[in-house]
Amino acid sequence: MCGGIGSRFWPYSRTDKPKQFIDFFGTGRSLLQMTYDRMVRLVPADHILVVTNERYEQLVKEQLPDVKPENILSEPDRRNTAPCIAWAAYHIGALDPEASIIVTPSDHLIMREAAFEECVERGFDFIDSHDALLTIGITPTRPETGYGYIQIGDEVSPGFMKVKTFTEKPDLELARVFVDTGEFFWNAGIFLWKVDTIKRALAKYLPDLDGIFCSGADKFGTSCEKEFIDCTFPSAPSISIDFGVMEKADNVYVECADLGWSDLGTWSSLYEISPKNIAGNVTQKCNVMAYDSSGNIFMAPDGKLVVVSGLKDFIVADAGDVLLICPKGEEQRIRQMVNEVNQRFDDKFM
Amino acid sequence: MCGGIGSRFWPYSRTDKPKQFIDFFGTGRSLLQMTYDRMVRLVPADHILVVTNERYEQLVKEQLPDVKPENILSEPDRRNTAPCIAWAAYHIGALDPEASIIVTPSDHLIMREAAFEECVERGFDFIDSHDALLTIGITPTRPETGYGYIQIGDEVSPGFMKVKTFTEKPDLELARVFVDTGEFFWNAGIFLWKVDTIKRALAKYLPDLDGIFCSGADKFGTSCEKEFIDCTFPSAPSISIDFGVMEKADNVYVECADLGWSDLGTWSSLYEISPKNIAGNVTQKCNVMAYDSSGNIFMAPDGKLVVVSGLKDFIVADAGDVLLICPKGEEQRIRQMVNEVNQRFDDKFM
Numbered sequence: 020m021c022g023g024i025g026s027r028f029w030p031y032s033r034t035d036k037p038k039q040f041i042d043f044f045g046t047g048r049s050l051l052q053m054t055y056d057r058m059v060r061l062v063p064a065d066h067i068l069v070v071t072n073e074r075y076e077q078l079v080k081e082q083l084p085d086v087k088p089e090n091i092l093s094e095p096d097r098r099n100t101a102p103c104i105a106w107a108a109y110h111i112g113a114l115d116p117e118a119s120i121i122v123t124p125s126d127h128l129i130m131r132e133a134a135f136e137e138c139v140e141r142g143f144d145f146i147d148s149h150d151a152l153l154t155i156g157i158t159p160t161r162p163e164t165g166y167g168y169i170q171i172g173d174e175v176s177p178g179f180m181k182v183k184t185f186t187e188k189p190d191l192e193l194a195r196v197f198v199d200t201g202e203f204f205w206n207a208g209i210f211l212w213k214v215d216t217i218k219r220a221l222a223k224y225l226p227d228l229d230g231i232f233c234s235g236a237d238k239f240g241t242s243c244e245k246e247f248i249d250c251t252f253p254s255a256p257s258i259s260i261d262f263g264v265m266e267k268a269d270n271v272y273v274e275c276a277d278l279g280w281s282d283l284g285t286w287s288s289l290y291e292i293s294p295k296n297i298a299g300n301v302t303q304k305c306n307v308m309a310y311d312s313s314g315n316i317f318m319a320p321d322g323k324l325v326v327v328s329g330l331k332d333f334i335v336a337d338a339g340d341v342l343l344i345c346p347k348g349e350e351q352r353i354r355q356m357v358n359e360v361n362q363r364f365d366d367k368f369m
Numbered sequence: 370m371c372g373g374i375g376s377r378f379w380p381y382s383r384t385d386k387p388k389q390f391i392d393f394f395g396t397g398r399s400l401l402q403m404t405y406d407r408m409v410r411l412v413p414a415d416h417i418l419v420v421t422n423e424r425y426e427q428l429v430k431e432q433l434p435d436v437k438p439e440n441i442l443s444e445p446d447r448r449n450t451a452p453c454i455a456w457a458a459y460h461i462g463a464l465d466p467e468a469s470i471i472v473t474p475s476d477h478l479i480m481r482e483a484a485f486e487e488c489v490e491r492g493f494d495f496i497d498s499h500d501a502l503l504t505i506g507i508t509p510t511r512p513e514t515g516y517g518y519i520q521i522g523d524e525v526s527p528g529f530m531k532v533k534t535f536t537e538k539p540d541l542e543l544a545r546v547f548v549d550t551g552e553f554f555w556n557a558g559i560f561l562w563k564v565d566t567i568k569r570a571l572a573k574y575l576p577d578l579d580g581i582f583c584s585g586a587d588k589f590g591t592s593c594e595k596e597f598i599d600c601t602f603p604s605a606p607s608i609s610i611d612f613g614v615m616e617k618a619d620n621v622y623v624e625c626a627d628l629g630w631s632d633l634g635t636w637s638s639l640y641e642i643s644p645k646n647i648a649g650n651v652t653q654k655c656n657v658m659a660y661d662s663s664g665n666i667f668m669a670p671d672g673k674l675v676v677v678s679g680l681k682d683f684i685v686a687d688a689g690d691v692l693l694i695c696p697k698g699e700e701q702r703i704r705q706m707v708n709e710v711n712q713r714f715d716d717k718f719m
Contacts, residue, residue, distance in 0.1 A: 326710065337692055341676065342674070342675045345679065
């Protein structure tokens with residue numbers, strides 16, 4: 020899944036080059052490329068599909084030259100994750116009705132790759148033998164209020180639990196309780212299922228959405244597929260797979276693992292997972308000389324020198340044409356700022 | 370006088386283009402050019418001399434194409450103001466021993482130009498009739514701790530007072546007393562004198578320095594002048610005219626005026642004299658959207674968007690390859706930071 024716009028990472032994440040296409044860590048690989056690198060060890064290269072927005076098709080081709088053009092599914096419109104997943108399920112189903120699918124965001128970080136591989140392999144085994152919608156639960160390492168949590172129920176097989184509830188993002192007090200009980204895991208938005216299982220769930224819980232794809236069932240995998248999608252996709256309800264299916268279905272299971280995972284949803288989450296210097300500052304790419312400054316994250320163009328004094332717990336993100344300076348604790352306001360910048364300058368800084 | 374390096378305005382003021390060459394206000398004219406514009410209304414254009422460092426000779430020529438090359442005195446070394454002023458006095462004396470001279474920094478701001486013109490014209494009249502070293506005292510508008518003060522003595526002619534003392538930069542408490550008494554004025558570093566008066570003062574109070582120039586008296590105004598300067602100037606003592614002459618001489622007078630003057634010596638002084646928006650923020654050139662932010666000064670490349678939240682009383686100076694974020698109250702540390710940057714990156718960001 021590669022169609023998001025990542026507005027919380029503005030001004031680095033921009034409409035014409037969102038977060039998943041950015042090399043956040045200066046390693047030479049974008050988050051999308053890192054996701055591809057991770058998946059190609061688990062799945063044959065020509066079985067990897069990228070569902071993205073039309074406007075990013077060219078970027079995907081540039082960043083993932085090994086992905087064949089026919090494996091890039093370009094959405095004509097942004098409709099959240101359920102239509103994206105439905106399309107992929109119908110497309111894959113047309114190629115192989117028995118296929119197992121893993122669905123993953125392209126803009127998350129997983130640092131423990133070996134653990135991830137083992138987890139996914141075990142997950143594929145599980146869905147081979149269970150009619151399951153399987154999600155990956157991440158062992159929480161802190162009372163994070165920015166994530167949804169999964170409460171686990173009975174263990175049905177070693178390491179696999181029935182999901183009791185999905186929760187919205189909790190407040191800090193509740194998040195602490197969640198972590199202390201040991202019953203709650205972060206919802207990573209990574210799913211495994213068989214084609215048949217997800218199609219039945221879509222038909223049951225999102226019949227309107229499923230109806231659209233079902234009506235073109237003979238077109239998937241053919242030269243008519245794209246035209247069909249262009250005509251019908253924009254009328255699909257905009258809804259997430261979590262809200263539309265996972266929270267409603269009764270065959271939802273979770274495999275819990277400690278993967279060094281972060282959704283990199285916010286500057287603070289990037290701060291959390293990044294190595295810090297002795298003053299607790301995180302530096303991405305740029306040179307920083309910090310005086311009386313701690314708990315900050317600095318990001319600036321390659322080679323730029325940032326000299327700061329007296330700054331505590333701030334995000335300093337210099338994207339060349341835009342400089343953002345914002346307390347880490349206020350970053351939920353970045354979305355609002357982006358909206359106001361958009362109103363005032365049209366698309367100039369988007 | 371145009372040879373300074375303006376390190377307190379780093380990262381805008383740089384070794385290869387110091388403060389006086391910068392268009393701080395986005396008006397299309399640098400501080401040097403604004404100084405020229407001010408002087409050319411008072412002095413015939415071909416009587417204006419620019420004393421600068423060799424390395425800035427080309428910049429001066431570019432910014433002041435109307436100044437003839439022979440009117441640019443290029444110092445081979447930085448030796449503070451006394452040698453600069455001595456050279457100019459000997460140079461002018463060779464052309465016209467009866468000349469009156471006004472000496473002015475090229476990196477200050479004067480906003481009340483009509484008052485300045487009137488002040489200078491009255492000053493020239495005064496030194497025509499008095500054997501005086503005349504300095505301009507600025508009516509203080511606040512208890513500024515960054516300036517030297519002049520204490521006035523007896524009035525010798527309307528508007529002209531004997532100088533009682535020059536003071537070093539006071540602490541805040543003392544500065545408040547200074548302002549309250551009405552006896553203290555800011556030392557603007559603008560001087561008026563006759564050639565003969567300053568030469569006698571140099572001979573009396575800085576005999577070593579004067580001896581150097583005196584030894585080449587026949588060379589000034591000839592084709593041998595520059596070679597003589599290149600040989601001897603570097604051996605001149607590095608000393609300011611204030612410390613070397615003005616604080617010691619007994620024929621020092623002051624003309625006090627309210628000129629809308631600022632030495633623009635610091636970011637804070639730029640903040641003080643600049644128009645502020647309702648939140649008390651000053652914006653130079655760039656677009657700024659400020660949330661919960663007040664008392665800041667923002668400077669960034671033309672057209673750059675700066676979005677800030679939760680910043681109080683800071684300098685934010687983005688010079689393209691360097692970003693400085695520093696509390697206004699800490700800016701005396703900028704010099705130290707510049708030194709450390711210099712040590713760490715050689716001349717790269719100087």
